[in-house]
Amino acid sequence: LNLFIVLHSDSLDLTFLNDLQETEHGLAIRNSNLSCLNCTTWALPLNRTIAKGWSKSVYWLTPSTVIKRPNIDGQTFQNCFHANFGKEDWNVRCRLGLLRGFLNEIRMLLQLQNNPNVIKMISYCIPPNPLRNLEQVSIVTEKGDPLDTLALLQLTSSQRERILHSLLLFFNGTRTLRLHDFRRQQIVTVDGHPKIVDFDEAYFVGKDADFKNYYANIRRKLISELLVNYTDTGLTTSING
Structure with missing residues (x-):
């Protein structure tokens, strides 16, 4: 895979690029279903910005x-x-960081594509020479409504x-999934149903990894x-259930 990277400073971890394979329509996640690969969105006019995150x-x-x-x-x-101030390859390093996050999100969305809370x-697009064409790396998803403060104020307590119960069931059903610094801004609703949208720093752990403490922290944060005015009665989604 020709990714044109020539580095003269300390080594960088480029192993994540091994997950890519060349196709006639762009780069794809290796061994994945290519039905989601679609780079026809390259030239689409993007005039309406919904949000800009980190x-x-x-x-x-x-x-x-x-x-x-x-x-x-x-x-x-x-x-x-x-x-990386002062390093000659700072631009490559920083572009690699963004690319790594996008590739990880694509990979996670492919693995979790049948989960109703994801x-x-x-479709997605990874163009040839993805570092040089980083601005064209794309993920197309269904549109959800942000679960911001205004949206919460319009919802009844029930x-x-x-929403809380649905998300707790999600985490209880995906015990090896870990979301870095999970927060409400990563949740949208589609027809009233909560879905998680950010997976750029998500990863899976082994089956023997501690789940109880992770789940307790997620539950506390969601509540x-x-x-x-929550009191700990009801809503007792058990980690053993």
Whole structure:
């Protein structure tokens, strides 16, 4: 795979690039179903920005879909620049960081594509020479409504409890999944159903890894962000259930 990378400083971990294979339509995640691979969105006009995060920009594509692309003006890239200030290859390092996150998110969405609490990925694009063409790396998903403070205020307590219960069942059913720094901003609703959208730093652990403490932290965080005046009665989704 010709990724044009020539580095003269300390070595970088490029092993994640081994997951890519060349196809006539761009690069694909190796050994994955190619039905999601679609680079026809390269030239689409992206005039309506929905959100800009630390590492991703989200644009309105159609009434029911959005497209995510790397945000080279975001905080992640800026932090990388400062961390590598003075290094000749800082730009390659920082682009690699964004690319690594996007490839990880694509990989995770492919593995979790049948889970009802995971945003549905419709297509993705990894162009040839992805570092040079980083701005064209794309993930197209169904469109959800952000679960922000305004949205929460419009929900009844029972609706918020249903969202909480659904998410707790999700984590209880995917015990080897770990989401880094999970927070409410990673959740949207589609027809009232909660779905998680950010997986750039997600990973799986072994079956013997501790789940009880991780689940307890997730549960505590979700309760604090979704419910008001909560008392620990009811909503007892057990980690043994």
